[in-house]
Amino acid sequence: MNDSFKPKIIYFLCSWCGTGGSETASAFGLHYPENVLPFRVNCTGSLSTVYILRAFLEGADGVVISGCHPGDCHYNNGNFRARRRVAIIKSILDTLGLEPERIWFRYVAHGEGKRFVDTAAEFNDYIKKLGPNPLKTRRDI
Amino acid sequence: MSKTLYIDENVNDGIKKFLRCILENGKVKGVLTLINEGEKIAYSLISNPELIKYTVPLYPIMPLNAARSLSHITLSEPISEPIAVVIKPCEIRAFIELVKRSQGSVENIFFISFTCGGVYPIKMNVNGKINEKIDNFWRLIEKNEIDADLRASCKVCKEFIPYNTDMTIFLAGNKEINNQCRIFLNTDRAEDFAESTDGNIVQDKINTELIDELKVKRLEERKKLFEDKKIEKLGLEGLIDIFGRCISCHACGNACPICYCSLCYFDSQESEYKPVDYESELEKRGAIRVPPNTVTYQVGRLIHVGISCVGCGCCEDVCPSEIQLSTIFIKGSESIQEKFNYIPGKNPEELIPISTFDIKEFPEVET
Amino acid sequence: MRGAIFKIEKDFDKEIRNFLKKTIVKKFFGAILIPCKVPANDSYAYLLIRDEALIEKASILPPVMPIQGGRVLKSFTRLGKIDAKVAVIMRPCEIRASIELSKLEQVDLTNVTLISVDCPGVIPLSDYLEDPVKGTDTFKEAFKTWESDSVRELCKVCYNFTLTGSDLHIGILGSEQGNLFLIPVSEKGRNLLDFFNINYENDISSWENIVKKKEDERKIKRKEFRENLRQEIEGIDNLLKTFSDCLNCHNCMRVCPICYCRQCFFDSDALNLPSTNYIKRAENRGSIKFPPETLLFHLGRMSHMITSCVSCGSCEDACPVSLPISRVFSFVAENVQNLFNYVPGMSVKDPVPTITYEEEELKEFENPYIETYNIQRM
Ligand code: SF4
Ligand code: SF4
Ligand code: SF4
Ligand code: SF4
Ligand code: FES
Numbered sequence: 001m002n003d004s005f006k007p008k009i010i011y012f013l014c015s016w017c018g019t020g021g022s023e024t025a026s027a028f029g030l031h032y033p034e035n036v037l038p039f040r041v042n043c044t045g046s047l048s049t050v051y052i053l054r055a056f057l058e059g060a061d062g063v064v065i066s067g068c069h070p071g072d073c074h075y076n077n078g079n080f081r082a083r084r085r086v087a088i089i090k091s092i093l094d095t096l097g098l099e100p101e102r103i104w105f106r107y108v109a110h111g112e113g114k115r116f117v118d119t120a121a122e123f124n125d126y127i128k129k130l131g132p133n134p135l136k137t138r139r140d141i
Numbered sequence: 142m143s144k145t146l147y148i149d150e151n152v153n154d155g156i157k158k159f160l161r162c163i164l165e166n167g168k169v170k171g172v173l174t175l176i177n178e179g180e181k182i183a184y185s186l187i188s189n190p191e192l193i194k195y196t197v198p199l200y201p202i203m204p205l206n207a208a209r210s211l212s213h214i215t216l217s218e219p220i221s222e223p224i225a226v227v228i229k230p231c232e233i234r235a236f237i238e239l240v241k242r243s244q245g246s247v248e249n250i251f252f253i254s255f256t257c258g259g260v261y262p263i264k265m266n267v268n269g270k271i272n273e274k275i276d277n278f279w280r281l282i283e284k285n286e287i288d289a290d291l292r293a294s295c296k297v298c299k300e301f302i303p304y305n306t307d308m309t310i311f312l313a314g315n316k317e318i319n320n321q322c323r324i325f326l327n328t329d330r331a332e333d334f335a336e337s338t339d340g341n342i343v344q345d346k347i348n349t350e351l352i353d354e355l356k357v358k359r360l361e362e363r364k365k366l367f368e369d370k371k372i373e374k375l376g377l378e379g380l381i382d383i384f385g386r387c388i389s390c391h392a393c394g395n396a397c398p399i400c401y402c403s404l405c406y407f408d409s410q411e412s413e414y415k416p417v418d419y420e421s422e423l424e425k426r427g428a429i430r431v432p433p434n435t436v437t438y439q440v441g442r443l444i445h446v447g448i449s450c451v452g453c454g455c456c457e458d459v460c461p462s463e464i465q466l467s468t469i470f471i472k473g474s475e476s477i478q479e480k481f482n483y484i485p486g487k488n489p490e491e492l493i494p495i496s497t498f499d500i501k502e503f504p505e506v507e508t
Numbered sequence: 509m510r511g512a513i514f515k516i517e518k519d520f521d522k523e524i525r526n527f528l529k530k531t532i533v534k535k536f537f538g539a540i541l542i543p544c545k546v547p548a549n550d551s552y553a554y555l556l557i558r559d560e561a562l563i564e565k566a567s568i569l570p571p572v573m574p575i576q577g578g579r580v581l582k583s584f585t586r587l588g589k590i591d592a593k594v595a596v597i598m599r600p601c602e603i604r605a606s607i608e609l610s611k612l613e614q615v616d617l618t619n620v621t622l623i624s625v626d627c628p629g630v631i632p633l634s635d636y637l638e639d640p641v642k643g644t645d646t647f648k649e650a651f652k653t654w655e656s657d658s659v660r661e662l663c664k665v666c667y668n669f670t671l672t673g674s675d676l677h678i679g680i681l682g683s684e685q686g687n688l689f690l691i692p693v694s695e696k697g698r699n700l701l702d703f704f705n706i707n708y709e710n711d712i713s714s715w716e717n718i719v720k721k722k723e724d725e726r727k728i729k730r731k732e733f734r735e736n737l738r739q740e741i742e743g744i745d746n747l748l749k750t751f752s753d754c755l756n757c758h759n760c761m762r763v764c765p766i767c768y769c770r771q772c773f774f775d776s777d778a779l780n781l782p783s784t785n786y787i788k789r790a791e792n793r794g795s796i797k798f799p800p801e802t803l804l805f806h807l808g809r810m811s812h813m814i815t816s817c818v819s820c821g822s823c824e825d826a827c828p829v830s831l832p833i834s835r836v837f838s839f840v841a842e843n844v845q846n847l848f849n850y851v852p853g854m855s856v857k858d859p860v861p862t863i864t865y866e867e868e869e870l871k872e873f874e875n876p877y878i879e880t881y882n883i884q885r886m
Contacts, residue, residue: 049811057804070867080865087873088844092810095843097742104875118881139795140748141803171790181752186786189794204755210798220783267753267829385546388574390826392759404771416590423539427559432583459757459828463637
């Protein structure tokens with residue numbers, strides 16, 4: 001593992017459970033790697049595929065998405081729709097040989113502060129092992 | 142007499158040397174020009190001086206009119222730090238027309254252009270094929286001849302001397318391109334940039350004999366083209382014949398630098414047929430083409446862009462139906478532009494004729 | 509399956525035209541939407557016809573597909589149906605696109621009877637336009653052999669070349685003495701045949717058998733095609749090489765029947781960023797290509813519409829630099845559609861995967877949580 005490599009990680013959180021998880025984490029004083037950049041979206045179901053792709057093409061080394069657990073989405077089914085979109089993107093990237101493993105999808109509930117920081121840390125380690133996203137230095141995209 | 146920069150190289154290496162220099166000494170933050178990497182040629186905005194060696198600023202290729210890209214970059218705000226662009230005369234003219242329409246800004250753009258020998262159709266660049274043709278292209282420039290394979294629009298272009306440039310590279314009309322890089326300095330900024338590099342600046346007299354000769358050749362081609370295609374006598378029947386095969390993709394408008402609307406009128410709901418419209422056409426004529434408005438689109442587009450068409454030929458280049466669009470648009474817009482004595486992109490101060498009027502003009506259109 | 513046997517004396521195109529004429533004269537249909545030769549005789553365009561005399565100019569199977577029929581039907585019915593009943597004659601992939609569009613509320617099928625034809629493929633538009641007379645001959649050859657090298661790349665490996673979601677299907681394959689099969693699939697199809705007292709209880713197994721055989725052959729060919737294409741485009745280097753001539757003109761999107769948005773996201777102001785953004789990106793990478801966002805456009809477009817891609821090949825026909833764009837899209841589409849067990853355009857009933865969901869599915873795309881992660885890490 002290359003220790004000097006600090007990945008740039010985009011963490012999309014829904015504004016209810018995902019963000020709630022991060023609030024709980026802060027209430028308990030839990031820490032996550034500072035190179036993980038949280039972005040709040042209303043619901044994972046409102047996260048456009050293009051934003052995930054854009055983060056990925058514009059140099060993020062990894063993208064992780066956390067919304068409410070099944071049945072808990074504040075808009076009923078946003079997380080199920082998001083799961084389909086993630087599946088579509090990952091399947092596209094997989095088919096084209098573009099490292100779908102750089103995108104993660106994991107539910108985090110409001111009270112799960114530990115799960116939120118664990119996810120950030122685990123994903124960060126995982127991406128460190130993978131190395132930098134080769135797309136970020138490409139000049140011909 | 143005008144100030145001229147001489148760089149001790151052939152024209153291609155010379156301009157590259159210059160670009161690298163102004164990028165390295167910080168005169169500009171970036172250079173927009175053609176880059177040829179892995180045999181593929183595309184416009185790039187370059188900020189790393191090391192990459193200048195891959196550039197081909199004078200290559201006879203126009204993937205899409207660069208005015209579109211400049212407008213894209215500068216639409217929401219002017220560029221804050223200087224960049225240099227090396228683009229063709231018609232690309233600058235198109236950009237000036239866009240700026241007149243508030244679609245961009247020239248601020249902080251250092252314009253470099255050249256006496257243009259024309260470009261090849263984009264299809265010739267697929268898979269780097271242009272690299273095979275290129276030597277012949279330079280040879281024909283030296284001979285001051287027009288290659289029959291150039292874009293139809295380029296073979297008949299009479300505005301191949303750029304307007305509104307800081308620097309003009311002497312390419313077409315110059316027999317010495319193989320052993321000299323001669324750049325005319327048109328602005329103070331250009332002189333300043335030139336002084337920061339290690340070329341020689343001299344007072345020079347331009348010999349325009351060859352340029353005049355080339356212009357005559359192009360005008361002849363122009364006359365021949367319009368006659369061959371009988372553009373003036375097309376009429377509605379002629380247009381229907383030509384555009385019958387049009388697939389209404391509107392690629393022509395979308396590639397055209399002047400067609401800047403983000404939603405074209407002809408793609409809007411306004412021009413969509415409602416069920417009653419179809420019903421009444423069926424009653425009236427017994428049949429209707431779907432989607433409708435094929436010729437209407439072309440005539441409408443000509444009316445919208447005619448005053449500013451720079452004759453770049455991009456519309457024809459992207460047409461999947463291989464319709465000879467630029468011939469029609471060049472002829473059509475020539476007659477519009479002549480009425481107003483207007484050369485699009487020549488004078489940035491001059492208002493677009495359709496955005497102004499003169500109380501005493503055109504009595505002949507009144508009845 | 510059962511169907512009618514439609515006797516053909518000489519020219520099948522002509523006899524179908526005559527039949528269509530009758531449907532108009534007898535006022536069963538108020539209009540017919542069908543490809544016709546254009547005035548200059550150098551291509552085809554869809555005409556909506558009420559005057560039966562004009563049907564003479566029509567062609568059931570033109571050699572080219574200049575505009576995808578789905579797009580045509582959208583233009584005709586997006587704002588609602590016309591009062592008259594309309595027959596639409598299209599190739600199978602055009603029918604499938606129309607059905608996708610109806611599910612996406614861009615096409616109104618209420619008064620429309622979709623009639624499909626067994627399709628031997630179409631000639632690429634540019635090949636045809638180079639010499640329409642020769643193109644027509646090439647197509648005749650393809651029609652005879654049904655395995656031609658001159659048709660669109662995707663047509664060569666298409667296994668949905670026959671009955672898909674239409675109301676009535678015209679079976680050309682497998683008939684003796686050049687007769688055709690009229691195969692009614694829905695109420696609308698049956699109504700039409702009933703109206704003309706055509707018996708559709710005949711055995712059509714000769715059609716079914718040959719169709720099955722062809723499908724199997726094509727599936728094998730398609731597999732080969734996939735493998736070759738995979739090697740050509742897989743991975744960052746290959747993929748970017750494939751797209752390196754792309755002009756970013758978006759014409760592929762404009763001719764795609766599925767890309768129905770009036771204003772594409774990738775043409776919208778959302779991607780018109782401040783100039784500093786471009787300069788910053790150029791600095792980060794050394795340079796950036798212009799117009800920017802080529803790969804984002806292709807991947808983004810895919811993520812929007814790939815579940816409905818009908819593998820028609822229209823995008824490739826319209827690409828000014830002839831990129832293998834439809835092959836790439838079709839290749840990806842197959843994988844994504846398999847995820848949802850979805851074949852676009854097969855039925856109006858199965859919803860488009862992007863507008864629905866199931867609670868228990870796609871678990872393999874979730875990343876399960878390891879409770880002890882941070883503890884193990886210490
Ligand atoms: S690009 Fe060609 S086919 Fe497309 S609308 Fe323009 S003229 Fe018609
Ligand atoms: S109409 Fe055609 S030739 Fe004229 S400016 Fe537009 S693209 Fe260029
Ligand atoms: S992406 Fe291409 S092949 Fe797929 S439906 Fe659209 S035009 Fe047809
Ligand atoms: S039509 Fe071809 S050149 Fe234009 S954007 Fe699509 S793939 Fe690129
Ligand atoms: S609100 Fe949390 S996923 Fe929808």
